[in-house]
Amino acid sequence: MASLHDDIERVLWTEEEISARVSEIGTAVAADLEGSSSAGVVFVGVATGAFLFLADLVRRVGRLPVEVDFVRAESYGSGTESNGAPRITCDVKVDLRGKHVLLVEDIVDSGNTLSCLISHLEAKGASSVSVCTFLDKPARRKVHFKLVGDGKFYRGFEHEED
Numbered sequence: 001m002a003s004l005h006d007d008i009e010r011v012l013w014t015e016e017e018i019s020a021r022v023s024e025i026g027t028a029v030a031a032d033l034e035g036s037s038s039a040g041v042v043f044v045g046v047a048t049g050a051f052l053f054l055a056d057l058v059r060r061v062g063r064l065p066v067e068v069d070f071v072r073a074e075s076y077g078s079g080t081e082s083n084g085a086p087r088i089t090c091d092v093k094v095d096l097r098g099k100h101v102l103l104v105e106d107i108v109d110s111g112n113t114l115s116c117l118i119s120h121l122e123a124k125g126a127s128s129v130s131v132c133t134f135l136d137k138p139a140r141r142k143v144h145f146k147l148v149g150d151g152k153f154y155r156g157f158e159h160e161e162d
C-alpha cells in the first residue's frame with residue numbers, strides 16, 4: 001500500500017507553522033462563535049479530506065461547546081478537475097435548524113463543492129454558515145459562494161500554484 005508521503009513533492013509549511021496557524025484560527029473561531037453557543041454550534045467536516053484539519057481545529061477552540069458531523073460531496077471523477085456538479089453522497093445527521101454551522105474544508109479550489117454545500121446546509125435550516133478551509137486557492141475560483149447569515153470565511157493558508 002502506498003504511503004501518504006509518496007505524493008509529496010515539497011513541503012510548503014512545516015508542522016510547527018501549521019500548528020501555530022490552526023491555533024490562531026481556533027482562537028478566532030471561538031471568539032466569533034462564543035455568543036452563538038446557546039443556539040448551538042456545529043462543525044461540519046467535508047469528508048474525507050477535512051478530517052485531520054477538523055480534529056486539529058476542534059482541539060483548538062477551547063471551551064466552545066460544539067457538535068461535530070460530516071458531509072460528503074463528490075464532484076471529481078478520477079481526475080483533478082471539478083465537473084461542476086457536486087453530488088451529496090453522505091448527509092449530516094445532526095439537526096441544523098437554528099444552529100450556527102462552521103463548514104470545514106481541506107481545500108477550496110473552483111468553489112463548486114463549497115457553493116453546493118453552503119446552499120444545502122442553509123436549506124437544512126442553519127441560521128448561519130461560516131467556512132473554514134485549511135487551504136484556499138482563490139486564483140482557481142470559478143464559482144462565487146455566499147455565506148449565510150453573519151457567517152465568516154476563515155482560511156489557514158493561501159496558495160496560487162496548481
Ligand SMILES: O=P(O)(O)OC[C@H]1O[C@H](OP(=O)(O)OP(=O)(O)O)[C@H](O)[C@@H]1O
Nearest residue numbers: 047048049082107108109110111112113
Ligand atoms: O472547490 P472545488 O473545485 O469544488 O474543490 C474542492 C473539493 O475537492 C476536494 O475534494 P474531493 O472531491 O477531491 O474529495 P476528497 O476530499 O474525498 O478527496 C476537496 O476536499 C474539496 O472538497
